[in-house]
Amino acid sequence: MNPGDRVRVDRADRTYEGVLLPSSTDDHLVVKLEGGYNVGVDRADADVELLAEDVYEIDGTDAADDTSGSEIEFDDDLPTISLISTGGTIASTVDYRTGAVTAQFDAEDVLRAVPDLAGRANYRGRVVANILSENMEPPIWQDLARAVADEIEAGADGVVVMHGTDTMQYSASALAFMLETPVPIVFTGSQRSADRPSSDNVMNAVSAVEAAKSDCAEVLVCMHASENDDVCALHRGTRVRKNHTSRRDAFETVGAEPLGKVDYETEEIEFRGDYRERDAVDLDLSDGLENDVELLKFTPGMDPAFLDVVEGSAGVVIEGTGLGHVHTDLIPRIEALIDDGTTVVMTSQCLEGRVCDRVYDTGRDLLEAGVIEAGDTLPGTAKVKLMWALANSERVEEAMQTSLAGELQERSVPWE
């Protein structure tokens, strides 16, 4: 089977029919569905049937290899920025303007869609996925991390990842743990598509490119800092959260100020506090992930059977109440999980502030049961980190209590 063929894919309890698209790895199939969106399917889990050959003409051959093909002249004086698309509103905008329906996009497509990008950099275009970000899955985080590493190795001076906003914080965290990077990796997206007068896609894309040219070699999220079209905030990927369903300034750094900002008019970038500088470390990719990790939010009256679902799993992050609590009745079950080999990490649904299980009886009982405190790591970030730590670290407990990528801050509010 080849890209452009019409196929049926059977996976567990779902069946997809659509056009096979180029995929960046051999392990995954990407299928374009009727509705226009694409799904990624793990080849190992899927039965694929050819329905018709060559029903659709695909530009280029392999999304991973084809980063050339641009007619735009290369400018030696400009840095090279790699634009990686995973889908979402900002990428569907690009589709909308170019009329393109393939998963392929090159530098020209991007410049046609956002002409303001011209003259700021030489661009390489690359597609890793074309999905709404609620469909993002850990295997695609791995594809994305590998693609980013490839681009950096190929000489990119910075990477911009275009991503749906729904789960951008999870993907940014995943890349922050998987990659040691000598250049900026900047996620951006769009809360309103290009056909709306209030679209944020141009300013976010332009600001993200400026951030990717900066000296801050971290995984950042670049989105509107206010409802105005004046400043984009640069958030550390591990501490950012989509805190509003629809506002353009939905993203906020939790428990700190944003790491920096981009002034859209003057193009000036300002950072506050410490960050890892460009070329401070060599590129390093640790792309292992333990997929058998869950996040469980505790609420009063919760059915303890939720803990049965995670029996035998590698790890569980609990989103407890207050300083990191659950109903006392759940503690023996949690202890049994831990005795059985599951790593259990405590975070707080308060979102701001640190977990501290030494203050009240419930917390002390949880610590005695073997629960690991995640400090002020956000619950979603803690889940991603635990997936990474279980696959990459010999000392998971120590890893969860150490800041690896800015996800865990020193105590900011004195406890007394």
Added chain:
Amino acid sequence: MNPGDRVRVDRADRTYEGVLLPSSTDDHLVVKLEGGYNVGVDRADADVELLAEDVYEIDGTDAADDTSGSEIEFDDDLPTISLISTGGTIASTVDYRTGAVTAQFDAEDVLRAVPDLAGRANYRGRVVANILSENMEPPIWQDLARAVADEIEAGADGVVVMHGTDTMQYSASALAFMLETPVPIVFTGSQRSADRPSSDNVMNAVSAVEAAKSDCAEVLVCMHASENDDVCALHRGTRVRKNHTSRRDAFETVGAEPLGKVDYETEEIEFRGDYRERDAVDLDLSDGLENDVELLKFTPGMDPAFLDVVEGSAGVVIEGTGLGHVHTDLIPRIEALIDDGTTVVMTSQCLEGRVCDRVYDTGRDLLEAGVIEAGDTLPGTAKVKLMWALANSERVEEAMQTSLAGELQERSVPWE
């Protein structure tokens, strides 16, 4: 068996040993454990064994009946405020100052603990539970609602509920749905106990009493508005959230400004916007709750087996991403749940902003599957509301999309 006896209680996979305390209902046992905290146990689920008679002297006989016994003179010129304790740091403070180890407390205990309360009201003291609030359970919400209704019927001009901060927002929501009230019902608690120099217990208790004397007959949460000891915020119970693990101003109204504030120095109370005024409605108690309702937070890579746990349950609130999404693969399972009779309600983990499932394909598919949108209702509040609506309303879908107690706001940010 009588209060003061030493007992062993066997329930499912847990065993408690401790002293039997007076309980406000016949359906529940309250047992004081070694650590000093009390657990409530449903009699129907428990085997109780008498270990020793009368090991502890209990003041008074039945917490529900004994609201007299105060030696403080009744002042005809002052309103009567009922102080109801459920436990938590603020109530354990009272224990600490008085040295009391029973679940009993009367007006004198309260005044000894917080002398600044004197002269502001005539007080009635009453204990519904003495638990850390992570152990709060829906049946205790019902006990609490009935106790509050009793107090209002007995002539209280306002009610202050002392509650642990961990799950205060859930309990406040529960009472907001269960009670139509002609007087203020004000929850308060403490983030730092009385033995700490930074304790917030006195200012919160005093401000809550002032709020309970006010004209606002709603369920409110009264806690520090800032890190200073100057102003307490009055939050609508259904829109408040503990947003910080340890700060004294941890509680915030989400998606709006707080309903009002109490100036601690001048004792002035200010409300903004509309609220239900004192005596606008007659007391009405609808204390039914459907307990078979869960909250499920979606994150990337979530095991679909979590949906199996809720198979056959009465209701599920999903905390989706963005405008109210989950992975597309979960939609057929959700549809099967709904077809099977489970009510499924969508909220957003963004916390701010409205769910709107008409914008993207995923959302439209969820609506077609029969998912009910909860607007900008907070996920925890939506869970409590669904428990209430399933037990009290013929038209659950309509109830979930109508503001019953300020939990659902008119669109505040225009979508365009």
